[in-house]
Amino acid sequence: MMLTGETLTISGMRQLLGQEAVTVCPKSMARVQNGRQAVERLVEQGKTVYGITTGFGKFSDVRISKEHVERLQHHLLRSHACGVGEPFSEAVSRAMLILRVNTLLKGVSGVRPALIERLVELVNRRIHPVVPQQGSLGASGDLAPLSHMALPLLGEGEVWYRGSRMPAAAALQQEGLQPLTLEAKEGLALINGTQAMTAMGVVAYIEAEQLADQADWIAAMTLEGLRGIVDAFREEIHVARGYQEQIETAARIRRLLQGSGLVTKQGELRVQDAYSLRCIPQVHGAARQVLGYVKEKLEIEMNAATDNPLLFQDGAVVLSGGNFHGQPIAFAMDFLKLGMAELANISERRIERLVNPQLNDLPPFLSPEPGLQSGAMILQYVAASLVSENKTLAHPASVDSIPSSANQEDHVSMGTIAARHAYSIISNVRRVLAIELICAMQAAEHRGVHRLAPATHAVYEKGRKIVPSITQDRVFSGDIERMAKWLKETHFEEERQNE
Known part of the structure; x- marks a missing residue:
């Protein structure tokens, strides 16, 4: 796939996170070359320009001599590589590289084409930097994470390569690549931006979108x-309110239930259902509204210039600004947290209705021998625990700020924390939905699997290959995790179409 700096989408990222290779647009590279020539002129003329001939942050008033400009960039990466904690996944690390390439291709960051070409080499040879998750404030860019992302260019830091975690120098050597020497502005251009929070956000969004589909099924x-x-779920109800996502969710539920011998009509058994059943379109539809907002912001940020300073008019104008500030993505990630947490909240309430004998006519806790065997009793406990944990994680990170760099950087976004917490919530949501599916399959067996709608029957058949029927009590932990793993790897729309 060709990157231009302007046209990257979520769909494109989904492909690039798989096996597709990256190429770069020649016209974009021509812009990059023009920007680089401007930086070289500024250095040669000895002009005072932030991050090129000065220090960084509070050190912006320290003049750097021409002979030390290159050293400045290397010191920057090493000193800022302060990340701690568990590393981001390889998918997130790969996304960071791709996003960094895309933003540099805009031609306003002043790097050499050779630097972009090396980043592309890392992507295409699947040399993925090991990037600790913690340590970013989400303004001045994701400085710590992106420094770890950039270290392998120097032959430093660690990478994942061919299934192993190893020193970057060893991976470069195996691929016949020499470490780069950074030149003026390049270290700053690599780390000043929002690519860590955006990469985490993109991966989280892709998984959230898949879960929203699965929640309906x-x-x-x-x-x-x-x-x-x-x-x-009749169309008239939802058209009367007017939310397109709600209308579409109701239509999807109607389609999935076509041919079912188990669902009932109003007044047949009862007049109306509890909210967790009756309001599926309203709640799931609202979650899809959140996803729409998040996707819009991510796709803008994926193609954004988030460096500082930026070069315009072929370098004739160099402007310092604040595009590295992560507030738009921080808000989007906090919003994503709320939308996904609600999918788990309503799912847990449906689980309760499946297992609570006071709320249904099924065997208590779906137990094969109620009393002697507990059945799915504690599965509901686990779901309740996960949704409660999500409520803590859903607290907005974006409302917090702590000044840094001697109060020069006095308001920050905490966007990377928001993105990381969003992903944690998504992982919890998947487990809650896995529990609901296990319980729903068990209830379907009690009702008669042959009476399921063709669409849900197809999912039942596949699901039973992952988690067998509850014929006696067993250790259910493995069942939950296997089902969650299957959900992560499966697209239910594809399942239905392949039947």
């Missing part, structure tokens, strides 16, 4: 297990 099977009322 799983909820449809739960409706069958509880003999839910389909009238609540």
